[in-house]
Each structure stands twice: as structure tokens, then as C-alpha cells.
Amino acid sequence: MADREEEKFVTRLDWNLLRTFVVIVEEGSFTRAAHRLLRGQPSVSLALQRLELELNCQLIERGKGSFRLTAAGSNLYDECMDIFRSVSGLKEITTAASKEISGEISIHLASHVITPLLDDLLTETRTLYPNVTFNIKTATSATVTSAVMDRHASFGICLVNRKLPDLTYDLLYREFFSFYCGPPHPLFGRKNLTMEDLRGYDIVSFDTDDLNDALRPVALLRKQWDMAQRIVGRSSQLEEVRRMIQCGLGIGSLPIHVLERDVRDGLLWRLPPYSDPPEVDIFLVRNPKKKLNRAEQFFVARLLEQIKTMPLHLRTYPFPAIPLSQG
Template identity: 40%
Template sequence: MSDFARNLDWNLLYTFMVVVQNESMTKAADELLRSQPAVSLAIKRLEKSTGQRLLGREGNRMTVTPAGQALYAQATEIYSAISRLPLTFEKAPLSLTGRITIATIDHVESRDFNAPLSAFFAKYPKVELEILVATTADVIRMVERGSATFGLCDGVIPRGLGARELMRERFGLYCGAGHHLAGRTDLGPMDLRGEPFIGFTADVLGGSHMGDVTAYRARASIGQYVRGQSSHVNEVRRMIECGLGIGFLPTHLAEPFVAKGFLFRLPPYEKEPTATVYLISNPAVSLSGAEQRLLDQILAAIPG
């Protein structure tokens, strides 16, 4: 076992972790700024070192073997521990200092989150904050790796991460005022099939983080042709408003634009799909004093 640890190239573990998280050799190569053959060779070297087959393939889909799943769990834990070593060296004084990074999907509005955030930074003015806006998949990835203190996202949260429900958003389907469906009150789901669709980057039919909105699309056969997408709510709204296609938006964000005549609401008008936004954290990551205190204060402020 000691020979194995001594001879293992830890860069291979990192490459393997990125491949699994991207579910693709090509996407992993793009993130790592390496060629696809180089990434493929690294995986083969890791499989030779471990004596186990780590990845497989079913048709065009990459799969992770049981041995690969076990190794991935260990690799993410090792990476998060190493990446956060500088924070573990900090000895937090009574007047907390340090840097906190929060990863979030776009346009999360919650008083239960904002109030403790405001109180914390008023009390500890020397603590710095960075907020990164990303897709659901990237928020989860940053929390898994320990590059974010915690995250705010929807979707399916992987086992091993802590998740507390922060809020729920209702989603309605909309088109722009100049769209050929605008103004019609006789529409049903059948009338929406085949219409070009505007969606969020993480809203992929059959994807890893498929939530209520995507499930509704699948059941109603809406949005098979995705004409535009963004991870930012305002850009999705802009494309819908400009007539590029129909798309789902949080109702509380869309209603002011409906009132101004820029958007038109389409069915469903009842039993709209919802998205649950979670505060997620990684219990395997060792947080600094400032990070832990902020996380504790926000969790204490969330009902339930």
C-alpha cells in the first residue's frame, strides 16, 4: 500500500476527478487546457496504477465503474483538503479576518439569506467576500472541490453534500410581446410543441440536474429545439423578450415585464413547475473560523 501511495501521480487523480465531473473527456480537456488524447492517456495511466477499470462506455455515454466511483469520492476529498490548506493555517482572532467565497446561480433573492449575511459583515468588517455566479453544475462542483465555502443552487444535490432548502420559485412560460403566440388565450400544451425554446444552461433534458421545470418540458414535449440559453436570468428574459423563442422564467421576476407589455404569459397557468433553491455545503471540507461562523448563522436563520 505504501508503494502505491509513493508511486501514484496525484495529477492523474485530479484529471480523473475533472473527467467524472464533466462527464466527458472532451469537456475535461477544455477545462484542463490539454488535448483530449492527453487526458485519455492520463486515465489509462491511472487505471494501470490502480489495477482497476475506472471508466466505461454505454453507446455515446461515458460511465463510471464501481471502482471509479469509489476512487472519485476519495479524489474529491483529497482535492478539497489540499486546496484549502492555506485556510487551515489561519488562526482566527477575536476580530475575524479572512476571505469567504460563495457560489450561486443567478438572481437568488431570499431575506433568510440576506439578513444574516448583512449582520455578519457588519459585525466582522475585516472579512472579505467574493460571490461567483455560475450554473448549477459548476456551483456543485466548486462546493465539492472546496473552492467555494458554500453554494446556492437548484437541481439534484449529490449525496455527500449538506443541503438545506432556502426557497422555492414558481416558474411560468413566457414569450415576447412580438411573438406570434402573444395575446392568444386559446392555447394549450399541444400549441407550444415545436416552438423554439430559450432555456437556462443547466436546464438540459435528461441532464444530471434535471428539476421540476425540465421534467415539465419533458412531459409536455416542449423545448426540443433549444435556440438560446444562458446561466443568467436577465439574459434568458432578454432572448424571450426579443422573440427568439418561448421559455420559463421565475414568475416574480417576469411579472413586472408582463405588466409593462414586454412579455406575455403562456400556459400552464395552474400547477406551475417549481424550483427549490438549496444552500449546499461540503461536510468533508475544513472551514476557516470566519467561514464556519457565517455558515452557522445563515443555517440558523433559515426556517425548518
């Protein structure tokens, strides 16, 4: 029953009366309070009377030449100041909440997109905005581009063979490719090899390793050295191309910076070219007609900021020096 009475009181109370009461106390005068509130003195006096009637107690003792808070008035003033401090913080609270970013970031990638630019940004986003979630899909570069074009993807990171006029392309980073073989292969562990030594061995390749596709530089290298041997394995996924190479199905070309650990661990052996390997550019691909959520806007903006402020040579992953055991 008491709770119902309190609810009725809160609903009935005119909160402007509390504000008027606080100003009267702060000014110590009905006349000065009226001036501050831009109201007439009778209106201010009436507001205090209405508040005292609602609370059923006297708040200010007033008379000729006297103005003094009662005990009830003093307690009410303290409570009002707490209320107003809370109210004054509402804007800051709601502004902070409006700045809090949430939502899903949907990223479409070519399978061999491996760069600290992306990895560090994932960590940064998670640290700054823990409510953000991620959905990362891998596909061929052509599929990634089609998804961006059709606005099924918010943006993509992939290789680019041909730029479409309706999309925007920003060079994110540059990588280099070289040939590799696995432990079962006859070339594994052999030193001082040349490109001629690679002829005649079966090939494992990406689906895009073609003169008319995204890995055209690699296909051109094979054509230059007349490496037209049989292709025994294909995949759009780096992990599967690497698996087939490691298992000895054939030799294949992979991004050099991605394979450093496998080479150190003896899982792969680097083959020629040891110098001037084919370079491949990786792009951030966007559709200007696609509306991004706030999380995606932040993510893309940070990528573009890195592209703008970081020179390309710092976004280029140079092939490592070849150890003596492999040169």
C-alpha cells in the same frame, strides 16, 4: 536626549513596585499590605525603598505611629490608578477584538438564486462586521457542486440533481417556474392560453433544462406536453436566458418570483402553466472537510439557523396570482 532617558527609565522600572506601592497606600499599613500581597513585611518595605530610589523622592512619610503620603506620593498614586484602570480594560478590549470578524466570504451560486434569505444576510453581515468582504461567483449548479466537492468553494447555493455522499445538503428555499415570452413574440399579450398553445414555438432554455440535470421538473413538463420544438438559445445565466426571451427568440421557463417586475413593466408576458407550475428546490451545499474562516462560519451558521427556525412554506416563493390581462 530627554526621550532617551525616559525610555531607559521605563525599561528599567519594575512595574511590580507600583502595584506594591498602591496596595501599601490602600491598606495604610505595611503589615496589612504584606498580608494582602502574601509577602513578608520586610519585602514590602524594601519594595517601597527601591521605588523611592528609582524616582529619587520620598513617597510616604513613615515613623512611629505615623503613615502619610507626601505630595509626590499622592500624585504617583493618582497616576497609578489611571494606569491600573487602563490595564484592567485590556482584557475587555482584546476580547472584543477577538470577537471582531473579518475575512472574505466566498459564495458560489447558480445564476438564478434570488432570495431574501441571502440578500438580508448580506446586509446583516455587512452591518455587524464591516471588515468582512464578499466574493460571489455564479456558474451552473453542476459547476457549483464540483467546486464545493473539490474544496475550491467554501459552500454553494444551487439546484441539485443528484446528491453526493461526501457533501451535505440543506433545503434553503423552493421556487416555481413558468414559461414566458417577450414583446416581439406572437404569444405576447394573448389571454387564456393553454399548454397546447405553446407547441410549435422555438425554445430558449437553461443549460440545465434537461431530464438528467438540475431543471428536470421543467424538462418533464415540456416532455409531458410534447414540447419537443427547436431550442434556439441556451445559457447558464438567468440574465442571458431572460434577454433572449425578451428579444423574441423563443419562449422559455424562468422562476416566477424573479420575473414579477418584468411582467409589470411589460418586458415579459407570462404563459402557461398558470396553475401547478413545476417546483424546484434550492440547496445550501457544503463539504464537511472544508475549513471555513470565521466570517464564513458566521454566514453559514446564520443560513442554517434560518433553515431550522423558518418553516418551509415561509421559504417557498408561491407563484403570484395571474392578473386578468394574462389569465
